[in-house]
Amino acid sequence: MNASERVTVRWWRWRRNALKRRVDVVEAWIVLAGWVLALLGGLVAGLLAAGTVERAVEQQRAQSRQVQATVVEDAPGPSPAREASDHRVWGKVRWTTPDGSTHREEARVPARAPAGSTLSVWVNRSGDLTTPPVSGGEAWLHTAMGGALAGIFTGATVLGATWLTRLGLDRRRMSQWDAEWERIDTRRGWKTG
8 A cells, every 4th residue: 555545543532533522522621631641640759759858868867967986895896697787796885975865776887896895876856776877879779760750650550541531431431332223223123233
């Protein structure tokens, strides 16, 4: 078939057509709105989620600080079952917070650390041990992944709702066709199906 003989049916729902029904136009507008809302909604949700994750990381960094702690007792040697670990063991440490209060708790220390050696630990505002804040690369990864996942989920939700709406419109279109075929069949006095 030559290119000049081919019939183009693109955008048929938007053109004048005697066979076009109102439900076809509604469907075209719903699909268009669905795609626009999925793109814009996904973008907005992604940006909002990324900002929320970034604020949470900054809050974690602001609420924790690094202090010097002293090992109170000699730390035990590494466990043979944990050969592939970071070679840290649980040991008792003591530290002083900026307000002058002394705290004592177990923390991860190097294996066989002698009593009196110092190491850095992370504490929260009340002076209790906490995990170190995420690094810059980890913060960027959390922010990017949180934003991307929120955007994808939002866009997929909107497109899913659009697809379900199209299914409903297709059912309506089929019932209209059934009703019209029934009218045509009974007018002539015979059945086609």
